[in-house]
Amino acid sequence: MVNKNEKLVFDVIVVGAGLAGSAAAVTAARGGLNVVMVERGVAPGSKNYFGGALYTHSLLDIYPDFFDRKPPLERPVTETGFWFLSKDGMVRMTVQGGKINNNPIDAYVAQRAKFDAWWAEQARKEGVFLIPKTVVVDFIRENGKVVGVMTDRAQGEIYAPVVIVCEGVNNLLTQKLGLIKHDFKGNATALAVKQLISLPAETINTRLGLRSSDEGLAISVVGDVSMGLPGLGFLYTGKDSLSLGVGVTLDALSAAQIKPYELLQRYLNHPMIAPLIAGGQLMEYGAHLIPEGGWSTMPQLYTDGVMVAGDAASMVNAMHWEGTNMAITAGKAAGETAVEAHKKGDFSANTLSAYRKRLENTFVLKDLHQYRNMSRFLHNHPEFMDVYPNFLNDALGMFFTGFGKPKKQLYSDILKSLTSRRPLLKAVGDMVAFGRTVMGI
Amino acid sequence: MTRRFWVYIEQENGKPHQVSWELLGVARRLADEIKDELEKSGDTALVEGVLVGHHVEHIAREALHYGADTVYYVDDPAVKHYLNKPYTTVLTQLVKKYQPEVMLVGATTLGRDLAGSVATSVGTGLTADTTHLAMGSPKEGEKKLLMATRPAFGGNVIATILCRNHRPQMATVRPRVFSMPERIAEPKGQVVREDIAITPEMINAEIVEFLTDKASTVNIEYADVIVAGGRGLGNPKGFALIKELADELGGVVGASRACVDAHWIGYEHQVGQTGKTVRPKLYIAAGISGAIQHKVGMQESDFILAINRDPNAPIFEIATLGIVGDLYEVIPAMIREIRARKEAKHG
Amino acid sequence: MFHALVSIKQVPDTTNIRIDPETNNLIRQGVPTILNPYDAHAVAAAVEWKRKLGGQVTVITMGPASAVTSLRECIEMGADRAILISDRKFAGADTWATSYVLSEVIKAIHAEQPIDLVFFGKQAIDGDTAQVGPGVAVRLDLPIITYAVKIHEVDLQNRKVVIERKTESRNEVIRASLPAALTCEKEIAEIPYASLPDLVYSLRYEPELWTTEGPISFDPTQLGLRGSPTTVFKTGTPEKHKGGEVIKTAELGVEGAVRTALDKILAVEGMASLLGVSK
Numbered sequence A: 001m002v003n004k005n006e007k008l009v010f011d012v013i014v015v016g017a018g019l020a021g022s023a024a025a026v027t028a029a030r031g032g033l034n035v036v037m038v039e040r041g042v043a044p045g046s047k048n049y050f051g052g053a054l055y056t057h058s059l060l061d062i063y064p065d066f067f068d069r070k071p072p073l074e075r076p077v078t079e080t081g082f083w084f085l086s087k088d089g090m091v092r093m094t095v096q097g098g099k100i101n102n103n104p105i106d107a108y109v110a111q112r113a114k115f116d117a118w119w120a121e122q123a124r125k126e127g128v129f130l131i132p133k134t135v136v137v138d139f140i141r142e143n144g145k146v147v148g149v150m151t152d153r154a155q156g157e158i159y160a161p162v163v164i165v166c167e168g169v170n171n172l173l174t175q176k177l178g179l180i181k182h183d184f185k186g187n188a189t190a191l192a193v194k195q196l197i198s199l200p201a202e203t204i205n206t207r208l209g210l211r212s213s214d215e216g217l218a219i220s221v222v223g224d225v226s227m228g229l230p231g232l233g234f235l236y237t238g239k240d241s242l243s244l245g246v247g248v249t250l251d252a253l254s255a256a257q258i259k260p261y262e263l264l265q266r267y268l269n270h271p272m273i274a275p276l277i278a279g280g281q282l283m284e285y286g287a288h289l290i291p292e293g294g295w296s297t298m299p300q301l302y303t304d305g306v307m308v309a310g311d312a313a314s315m316v317n318a319m320h321w322e323g324t325n326m327a328i329t330a331g332k333a334a335g336e337t338a339v340e341a342h343k344k345g346d347f348s349a350n351t352l353s354a355y356r357k358r359l360e361n362t363f364v365l366k367d368l369h370q371y372r373n374m375s376r377f378l379h380n381h382p383e384f385m386d387v388y389p390n391f392l393n394d395a396l397g398m399f400f401t402g403f404g405k406p407k408k409q410l411y412s413d414i415l416k417s418l419t420s421r422r423p424l425l426k427a428v429g430d431m432v433a434f435g436r437t438v439m440g441i
Numbered sequence B: 001m002t003r004r005f006w007v008y009i010e011q012e013n014g015k016p017h018q019v020s021w022e023l024l025g026v027a028r029r030l031a032d033e034i035k036d037e038l039e040k041s042g043d044t045a046l047v048e049g050v051l052v053g054h055h056v057e058h059i060a061r062e063a064l065h066y067g068a069d070t071v072y073y074v075d076d077p078a079v080k081h082y083l084n085k086p087y088t089t090v091l092t093q094l095v096k097k098y099q100p101e102v103m104l105v106g107a108t109t110l111g112r113d114l115a116g117s118v119a120t121s122v123g124t125g126l127t128a129d130t131t132h133l134a135m136g137s138p139k140e141g142e143k144k145l146l147m148a149t150r151p152a153f154g155g156n157v158i159a160t161i162l163c164r165n166h167r168p169q170m171a172t173v174r175p176r177v178f179s180m181p182e183r184i185a186e187p188k189g190q191v192v193r194e195d196i197a198i199t200p201e202m203i204n205a206e207i208v209e210f211l212t213d214k215a216s217t218v219n220i221e222y223a224d225v226i227v228a229g230g231r232g233l234g235n236p237k238g239f240a241l242i243k244e245l246a247d248e249l250g251g252v253v254g255a256s257r258a259c260v261d262a263h264w265i266g267y268e269h270q271v272g273q274t275g276k277t278v279r280p281k282l283y284i285a286a287g288i289s290g291a292i293q294h295k296v297g298m299q300e301s302d303f304i305l306a307i308n309r310d311p312n313a314p315i316f317e318i319a320t321l322g323i324v325g326d327l328y329e330v331i332p333a334m335i336r337e338i339r340a341r342k343e344a345k346h347g
Numbered sequence C: 001m002f003h004a005l006v007s008i009k010q011v012p013d014t015t016n017i018r019i020d021p022e023t024n025n026l027i028r029q030g031v032p033t034i035l036n037p038y039d040a041h042a043v044a045a046a047v048e049w050k051r052k053l054g055g056q057v058t059v060i061t062m063g064p065a066s067a068v069t070s071l072r073e074c075i076e077m078g079a080d081r082a083i084l085i086s087d088r089k090f091a092g093a094d095t096w097a098t099s100y101v102l103s104e105v106i107k108a109i110h111a112e113q114p115i116d117l118v119f120f121g122k123q124a125i126d127g128d129t130a131q132v133g134p135g136v137a138v139r140l141d142l143p144i145i146t147y148a149v150k151i152h153e154v155d156l157q158n159r160k161v162v163i164e165r166k167t168e169s170r171n172e173v174i175r176a177s178l179p180a181a182l183t184c185e186k187e188i189a190e191i192p193y194a195s196l197p198d199l200v201y202s203l204r205y206e207p208e209l210w211t212t213e214g215p216i217s218f219d220p221t222q223l224g225l226r227g228s229p230t231t232v233f234k235t236g237t238p239e240k241h242k243g244g245e246v247i248k249t250a251e252l253g254v255e256g257a258v259r260t261a262l263d264k265i266l267a268v269e270g271m272a273s274l275l276g277v278s279k
């Protein structure tokens, strides 16, 4: 039994038991370190939510026997792609079978409240000490160096020579360190609102054309869902629930004076969406920020005695709904660097710079760099949320409903439905610009 | 053999609790439900009350007007006010003496305190907070038992509970779940004073002071008109508007738990599973979504008017009449209209 | 030295209960469990008085192995000792069988170290029965004060306690001799926010486990389903009431809707005179 007045000293402090945090903590524990992880929620995951899907590659990287551990996953993603919404119609562009039909499947839908608790439990099994219900409010510094953290509780100090900050998108601690000068900017931060709607599994299967509950959807929804604002909608299938939401940048929301909830309600009332959720029961309503700025809003990733990983470090590729895998990979890299620092007995920024070097060799920094202009691009090209989805709906709609019209006329009508919205040259320019942005050139 | 259906007649300060009369009505119905068995066996059924207090004979007599065949009462200065141990001991002795088949107690604060203790000391089972009672055979041909139905898991499920091998079959029943029986002008029953000595060993606590809690003087349970506000009010000030309408209609203010939890209004106004059960003639629910836990507290109201801006709010599923609209427009208009009609009447 | 015992229960967080819309079954999966809120306040009150008088707080619960999290929460609030009473043979107990087990355990603890006050929550939010407290008190022949809102005084020397309770119409201040039992409303004490060392201590704390094998023995005929006088005969979903007409201000205008509504209400017999409004 412990003494109630013992000073709390560990080798590593991890702040936040999200995806990044538990990955960092278990990695450090495996390196023989005495690790404490502090989480403000009643349990890990109780304050977290996302779309969304987890990516197998990153999960297996931490636990090679991941699937044998019976993780609380919802459904594998066996069909994925885009739905383009017009006012009253939709074009679906999704892929299934073929390259998606991997073993293991590339992505799984999960619910964070369940998954994060389990994810942290795995780390606990390897010796990580979890302190829940406690908020880290500041750092303890000696001679200008971080030597621990302050929590919101009485006698709330915890000491360790290295702290890994995995605090998520509300990165107050990262700001306190001066690693970033401000909140994530309004044009680079999206507010996502979502509802989790419960429906019997069979109903979901029938409505979405799934053969069994071992099949599932991960869909990005573009067009009418964001009312032309820079943003995306989504739809994910749980076992007996659907997760639907929409994320739009804060700036655009306030400029358009739209309440996020109204946006979501509009999406759920869309004639193509409403029948999918009819009769369902609302289980959860939530709002969460996404640091979409990626590279452009990334703080400095380390300083003396501290590393920052995951959303706190803006590690999100919004275009691909990738954030969890980056968080996990970065958490692991930070954990490894902490082990190395303990071996050297040196926790200076210089030693911790190895963290960034590790990440440079992974998809994390490579992708973020490649997509560095994406959030600005979308901000400047609202056509992608409005003109093109509508055009796509009109074009396909007309193509398949000739009504005895000569085809020449048909094609000219189709072309007109584009050019009446966007001059042809501009449209070509948009596509080229989009290509360049995606390629990062 | 005599099959006795007992009701504990609750009194506080020499005043009977109305739930006791409601329960006499229920007990009479239960006794009627075994008529077929009585005919076969030649047994008789009696509805009887038990009462403890000091100077309470008038209450015993009043109980006859609500259908009791007999009322047993214990009258002693030592049990003037309710205290757990002496009341439990007295009732236990009476139960042992008369061996009732069924015993009903109001699920009031005092009633729940007493019922739990009596059941334990008699050694029988108790179903708390029942909302439906009937005499029925669990299987074809079996002797009828008390089928006590109660909500569980926040009202989402109802469970029917039996007490097969122990007597009496005890249940507590919330006030206002059942309606009042008609008052009988010339009752035939009799009152019987039981001589049970209250000995010092029976007393292990004493009341040293009564504090009148102003808040708890609000009694929405027995109001005929209730205007209730929910989270849709948006802020605590909204209750001023609710009060204004309630005053206009001669009613009282009710609330959903969401408002009570937010400290917009006191707990004594809460209607629902963890608040009060009400059955007024008119219940107006404004800005209340109609969660199951709220509905179980008010769905027996004679007329329910729901005002909600969301046409899909579940409250409309039980409302006699619904108005889809903003309560901040509807209620002021309603107050104006009522005043106009009152003026017209007088003028 | 003051010795308080608190009897607590872990309950499903009923705010999260959902019903499968098609099968009408309760969805139990994923419903989190919590320390019964009234019990949390009971623990807080016990700890508050321990801090005033010096002494010890023991918490007990009868429940599944997962109830250790609730016991740890009590340790976090400042309780000193926690006992989990857990055995398959206890399963299915109604309040009668529950109060039997709890009273046997309390007797045993009392024999080790005399107890002054036994605390219960007002009721457990899963069953809302409010019977276990009175049931245990009767079995132990303790004075019981239900719906307690304030402990005015604990006088260890003269073996007296003064407690304020709520009834339907007023509050009463009751004096009883020690040992005594009480069931607590939330007002009895505020939940404290533990210091970090207390929290860490609780996270590492391992409650004692008591089973039918020991350290004390129980009468097997009194346990679990077998020892319960009441049985659940059947379960179902509450019958649905039917809604009536719905009018929309968007269609009739606010005034129009209000007028129509009042006409309909006043058309009901007796309503006009009840409300004092003419048709």
Ligand SMILES: Cc1cc2nc3c(=O)[nH]c(=O)nc-3n(C[C@H](O)[C@H](O)[C@H](O)COP(=O)(O)OP(=O)(O)OC[C@H]3O[C@@H](n4cnc5c(N)ncnc54)[C@H](O)[C@@H]3O)c2cc1C
Residues within 6 Å of the ligand: A015, A016, A017, A018, A019, A020, A021, A038, A039, A040, A041, A044, A045, A047, A048, A049, A050, A051, A052, A053, A054, A055, A134, A135, A136, A137, A166, A167, A168, A169, A173, A192, A193, A194, A245, A247, A288, A289, A290, A309, A310, A311, A312, A315, A316, A321, A322, A323, A324, A325, A327
């Ligand atoms: C609507 C939506 C959909 C998404 N969809 C996907 C998707 O499909 N696929 C995908 O890969 N990514 C998706 N993401 C992104 C993904 O959720 C995040 O990138 C990922 O969760 C980041 O993990 P993290 O560990 O950095 O932060 P988080 O998961 O946010 O964890 C941070 C943790 O730190 C705790 N914490 C914060 N501050 C403190 C403090 N001071 N003290 C103690 N604890 C603290 C928090 O409670 C939390 O548990 C989506 C995001 C949103 C909002």
Ligand SMILES: Cc1cc2nc3c(=O)[nH]c(=O)nc-3n(C[C@H](O)[C@H](O)[C@H](O)COP(=O)(O)OP(=O)(O)OC[C@H]3O[C@@H](n4cnc5c(N)ncnc54)[C@H](O)[C@@H]3O)c2cc1C
Residues within 6 Å of the ligand: B153, B154, B229, B230, B231, B232, B233, B255, B256, B257, B258, B259, B270, B271, B272, B273, B274, B275, B276, B286, B287, B288, B289, B290, B291, B292, B293, B294, B297, B307, B308, B309, B310, B313, B325, B326, B327, B328, C014, C015, C016, C125
């Ligand atoms: C074990 C348990 C016991 C409970 N016991 C009770 C209980 O006893 N009593 C109780 O009430 N609840 C109880 N609850 C809580 C219950 O589940 C609900 O959370 C609560 O009733 C919701 O209150 P509400 O309807 O006021 O709020 P909400 O559900 O938030 O509804 C507000 C409503 O107001 C409408 N609205 C908003 N603005 C306006 C406007 N301007 N004009 C018109 N309409 C508007 C909205 O459309 C919405 O329908 C209990 C829950 C549990 C789990």
Ligand SMILES: Nc1ncnc2c1ncn2[C@@H]1O[C@H](COP(=O)(O)O)[C@@H](O)[C@H]1O
Residues within 6 Å of the ligand: C007, C008, C009, C036, C038, C039, C060, C061, C062, C063, C095, C098, C102, C119, C120, C121, C122, C123, C124, C125, C127, C128, C129, C130, C131, C132, C133
């Ligand atoms: N299984 C149990 N173990 C310990 N205490 C219990 C248990 N069940 C009920 N209690 C206590 O009895 C109180 C009333 O519970 P109930 O009678 O179920 O409403 C609770 O608040 C607890 O203090």
